[in-house]
Amino acid sequence: MSHYSDAEDSIDVADLGLRKRKLWDPETESITSEIKELLDEDVNSLVEEDCIGCPLPSTPEDENMLDSEMSDVLKAAVLAIAIFFLMRPTMEIELQEKIVFGAFFAGAIICLGMSFMFHTVNCHSQFIGKLFSKLDYCGIAMLIMGSFVPWVYYGFYCHFRPKVVYLSVVCALGITSIMVSLWDKFSESGWRPFRAAVFMTFGLSGIVPAIHYGIVEGWFNKVSQKSLGWLILMGLLYIMGAMLYALRVPERWFPGKFDIWLHSHQIFHVFVLGGAFVHYHGISEMAMYRVTIGQCEMPDIPIY
Known part of the structure; x- marks a missing residue:
């Protein structure tokens, strides 16, 4: 035997x-x-099409399945930037600025960390796969929430009331997205378009404060063009990645050709990383502008 x-x-x-x-x-x-x-x-047997339930690597053929997540190595760059930024002396970057940027870094690290853990342990069992699939989606909501914080903070730097209102709405939408992500049906294959729609809607909610910001600061001044331009580019990257993920492009057109490399989930990861770096550059430009001009030149006048 x-x-x-x-x-x-x-x-x-x-x-x-x-x-x-x-x-x-x-x-x-x-x-x-x-x-x-x-x-x-x-x-x-698969709970979700993203490899939940697949066997652990025991042969060269099985090990090839891990190659599909080699983009996770790039996520370490986000952690390196966060450590570099937060460890700078207080004379260079004040504590208040570190806290604001820390919200973005925390959201990005949680999102990418949950993604890494999901793709590492999803082969363990159906229960573990389902659990970390939910946490993966919660991480996406955390990234969106963290991305809003510095942008709204610096965008409405001299307008306290709109800043508080928008941050409160972002937190409420983020908590709602997390609650939906923890729903069992949310991780099923048939709900893939709905998942993409939830996070796209959450991200597109930033259009309202962006329009408000353009009215307050003016649409054509230098800082508005820079900040809104980077914000729009970030949104396009996130939306494009979500659409490719929802539509399963390109594997839906070439079945079996992109099982290991360049399938929609990998492309989605690349777009998310690109959006995160673009957003970091954009909020850095806004922070430098606010620090350069110093205190607000006008009293806080609520704008509705």
């Missing part, structure tokens, strides 16, 4: 929630029917 048979006798595969491989008999089954059966098992 081979060691494979010993393993089958000693472990109840069904109890572990793992798939049991079936030996192929060439005398009774064709290769075509076997491939079709394996594909059917994959569709029925």
Whole structure:
């Protein structure tokens, strides 16, 4: 008896929630029917199409599945920038500025950290896959919330009431998105477009404060053009990535060609990272402008 048979006798595969491989008999089954059966098992056994339930790497072929997440290495750059920024002396960057930027860094690190953990442990079991899938989506909501904080803070630097109102609305929308993300049905494959729509709507809610900011500061002055330009570029990157993820481009047009490299989930990660770096540059420009001009030249006048 081979060691494979010993393993089958000693472990109840069904109890572990793992798939049991079936030996192929060439005398009774064709290769075509076997491939079709394996594909059917994959569709029925996966909780979410993003590899939940896949086997842990034990062969060179299985290890190739980990190559699809090599973009996670780039996420370390966000952590490095955060550490560099927050560790600067107080004489260079004041504590207040560190707290404001810290909200953005915290959202980005939580989002990318949850994504890393999800893609690392989702092969463990269906329960673990579902749990970290929910946390992955919660991380996206945290990133959007953290991105709003410095932009609203510096955008309405001299207008306290609108700043508080918009930050409160952002927090409320973020908490709502997190609650929706924790819903069991939210991680199912059929709800993929709905997931993208939730986060796209949350992100597009920034249009309202952006229009308000343009009215307050003027649309065509130098700082408005810079800050709004970077904000628009960040929004385009996030939206484009979410659309590619929801529509499963390009693998829907070329089945089987992008299973390892350049599938929609990878592209989505790249767009999110690009949007985060663009946003960091944009809010840095706004912060430098506010620090340069010093205190507000006019009293706080609420603008509705």
